[in-house]
Amino acid sequence: DFVMTQSPLSLPVTLGQPASISCRSSQSLVHSDGNTYLTWFQQRPGQSPRRLIYKVSNRDSGVPDRFSGSGSGTDFTLKISRVEADDVGVYYCMQGTHWPPWTFGQGTKVEIK
Amino acid sequence: QVQLVESGGGVVQPGGSLRLSCAASGFIFSSYGMHWVRQAPGKGLEWVAFIRYDGGYKWYADSVNGRFTISRDDSKNTLYLQMTSLRAEDTAVYYCAKDQRRTFDYWGQGTLVTVSS
Numbered sequence: 274d275f276v277m278t279q280s281p282l283s284l285p286v287t288l289g290q291p292a293s294i295s296c297r298s299s300q301s302l303v304h305s306d307g308n309t310y311l312t313w314f315q316q317r318p319g320q321s322p323r324r325l326i327y328k329v330s331n332r333d334s335g336v337p338d339r340f341s342g343s344g345s346g347t348d349f350t351l352k353i354s355r356v357e358a359d360d361v362g363v364y365y366c367m368q369g370t371h372w373p374p375w376t377f378g379q380g381t382k383v384e385i386k
Numbered sequence: 387q388v389q390l391v392e393s394g395g396g397v398v399q400p401g402g403s404l405r406l407s408c409a410a411s412g413f414i415f416s417s418y419g420m421h422w423v424r425q426a427p428g429k430g431l432e433w434v435a436f437i438r439y440d441g442g443y444k445w446y447a448d449s450v451n452g453r454f455t456i457s458r459d460d461s462k463n464t465l466y467l468q469m470t471s472l473r474a475e476d477t478a479v480y481y482c483a484k485d486q487r488r489t490f491d492y493w494g495q496g497t498l499v500t501v502s503s
Contacts, residue, residue, distance in 0.1 A: 374445075
């Protein structure tokens with residue numbers, strides 16, 4: 274099975290400062306169709322997960338442009354350009370290239386310092 | 387707008403059974419694959435099962451294979467998860483999620499399953 278490894282697992286951030294979360298897969302996530310099926314989810318406290326970004330860098334409708342995704346192959350990054358209070362929660366990466374199973378990272382908890 | 391509403395959770399004894407439901411609206415249910423994902427208390431997300439749009443293929447996590455069965459009733463726009471031989475480690479919030487070409491674009495609010503004597 275594929276393993277998705279996120280770092281850091283905890284990320285204290287000052288309001289207005291940038292934040293960056295890394296996600297690494299045990300094997301390349303490039304599919305034979307040329308796409309890379311790496312997704313980022315946000316889970317605010319007490320809520321269900323919400324998709325932020327799909328296929329590495331495509332932002333979902335309604336997601337603020339301070340969120341961006343990048344990367345290729347096995348290394349991916351979610352960046353928040355300026356953290357706001359509303360961004361507190363746990364962020365998960367997930368691979369959909371090689372399934373089953375669909376595999377999530379362990380989650381990164383973003384909190385305000 | 388897309389809505390997914392889970393129900394059927396509760397407290398069940400080890401070895402017992404439970405059936406979860408997920409009522410879908412706001413999209414053509416019969417055109418999409420659907421997933422169940424769970425989250426144990428204080429833990430991360432774990433994919434549980436997937437059913438293809440036509441019900442023709444089903445996949446399960448190793449941890450539930452042989453004990454859980456995913457199904458769908460397109461006439462009712464409803465997804466199901468039949469859980470048997472439940473264990474303490476199955477305790478979790480269970481979410482249904484809509485598949486969109488190798489990603490999950492919408493999630494329900496979840497239903498809590500507690501396996502305890």
